[in-house]
Amino acid sequence: MLTIGLLGAGNIAERHAKAFSKLSDVRVKTVVDIDAVKARNIANILQAEVATELDKVLEDQEIDAIDICFPTFLHKETVIKAAKGKKHILCEKPIALSIDDAIEMYRVCKEHKVKLMIAQVCRFMPPYIRMKNLISDGTIGEIHSIRMTRAVDYPVHNGYSWYQDINKSGGPFLDFIIHDFDFLAWSFGKPTVVSSHQIHSNSMQGIFVHLKYEYGPFVRLEGIWSSKGNKHLHQRIEVDGQHGSAVFDSKGKYPFSVSSLNDYTELLKEEPEVDPFYEELKHFVDSILNNTEVLIKESEVLTALETALAARERAGLNIETRSGYAKRN
Numbered sequence: 001m002l003t004i005g006l007l008g009a010g011n012i013a014e015r016h017a018k019a020f021s022k023l024s025d026v027r028v029k030t031v032v033d034i035d036a037v038k039a040r041n042i043a044n045i046l047q048a049e050v051a052t053e054l055d056k057v058l059e060d061q062e063i064d065a066i067d068i069c070f071p072t073f074l075h076k077e078t079v080i081k082a083a084k085g086k087k088h089i090l091c092e093k094p095i096a097l098s099i100d101d102a103i104e105m106y107r108v109c110k111e112h113k114v115k116l117m118i119a120q121v122c123r124f125m126p127p128y129i130r131m132k133n134l135i136s137d138g139t140i141g142e143i144h145s146i147r148m149t150r151a152v153d154y155p156v157h158n159g160y161s162w163y164q165d166i167n168k169s170g171g172p173f174l175d176f177i178i179h180d181f182d183f184l185a186w187s188f189g190k191p192t193v194v195s196s197h198q199i200h201s202n203s204m205q206g207i208f209v210h211l212k213y214e215y216g217p218f219v220r221l222e223g224i225w226s227s228k229g230n231k232h233l234h235q236r237i238e239v240d241g242q243h244g245s246a247v248f249d250s251k252g253k254y255p256f257s258v259s260s261l262n263d264y265t266e267l268l269k270e271e272p273e274v275d276p277f278y279e280e281l282k283h284f285v286d287s288i289l290n291n292t293e294v295l296i297k298e299s300e301v302l303t304a305l306e307t308a309l310a311a312r313e314r315a316g317l318n319i320e321t322r323s324g325y326a327k328r329n
């Protein structure tokens with residue numbers, strides 16, 4: 001049995017709490033949030049205690065591990081404090097706002113012999129796992145090109161949110177398409193070319209990235225945060241190889257298809273029962289109980305963050321003006 005402290009009681013913490021409530025071998029003892037009402041709402045899902053101070057959990061000898069669902073700008077200091085308190089750590093993506101911070105976080109966790117797993121949830125989504133396996137096992141041959149899309153409504157709840165402050169969230173390159181950079185780091189390692197641009201209007205933030213991998217594909221990746229119209233996250237990945245192609249489209253009737261060059265097409269519906277958050281938390285819990293390595297490796301996390309930072313740094317900002325032409329900053 002593993003005893004957990006859940007840090008944060010916002011949007012993603014609710015998904016984690018529901019998944020924890022279905023896991024055996026786990027007890028969430030305490031939910032921490034500066035907002036005691038929010039903490040109580042999440043604690044009720046888990047029959048857990050409530051705290052407004054992080055130290056209450058870090059000093060609790062019964063707690064073996066913590067799950068960090070705080071805003072991104074708090075990840076570094078929370079990981080470092082928790083590692084020094086000898087707690088194993090699951091931390092929401094993105095790991096941190098800079099490479100130096102991320103390296104420091106892994107270093108301190110190693111020094112204190114605690115696990116650090118970054119919650120890159122696509123690793124636990126069947127279509128991404130299937131796509132990764134198709135790429136790795138050579139089913140469609142050498143991969144030439146990939147097109148990826150991620151689109152959703154802007155993640156701002158009730159007016160001001162820390163998401164709007166690039167110094168707190170990292171903006172959409174770090175907060176949003178980090179999922180795609182993670183998939184690419186997992187599949188191909190580090191890109192040799194990164195180029196990008198972004199367009200802002202009153203109702204949309206669009207970010208557009210081109211990548212090239214040394215022994216791998218060209219990639220075109222787009223991320224859209226819009227003010228309305230994408231209530232349900234749209235994820236798409238299209239992979240072209242020497243012998244065929246594969247497509248996952250979360251909006252499709254048959255979300256996953258594989259075609260070979262001789263025109264044979266296999267269409268697959270998604271297994272409805274898989275909750276990737278349940279699988280993610282189970283993997284973390286099992287890795288502690290069985291003392292096994294976590295799937296999401298330090299090198300991949302650092303590569304994904306480095307790629308996101310390079311793309312953000314290179315992106316000229318184009319702002320829509322009333323006359324219709326974009327002004328470039």
Ligand SMILES: NC(=O)c1ccc[n+]([C@@H]2O[C@H](COP(=O)([O-])OP(=O)(O)OC[C@H]3O[C@@H](n4cnc5c(N)ncnc54)[C@H](O)[C@@H]3O)[C@@H](O)[C@H]2O)c1
Pocket residue numbers: 008009010011012013032033034035038052069070071072074092093094119121175
């Ligand atoms: N894996 C995913 O798909 C996914 C989806 C959404 C968010 N996230 C990540 O999860 C993290 C949290 O995002 P969210 O959408 O849940 O944010 P949120 O704003 O909904 O929730 C954050 C919570 O932290 C609390 N908080 C803030 N400062 C605090 C402090 N100093 N001490 C204690 N509590 C504090 C807030 O009161 C709030 O309840 C972010 O890093 C985000 O990028 C991941």
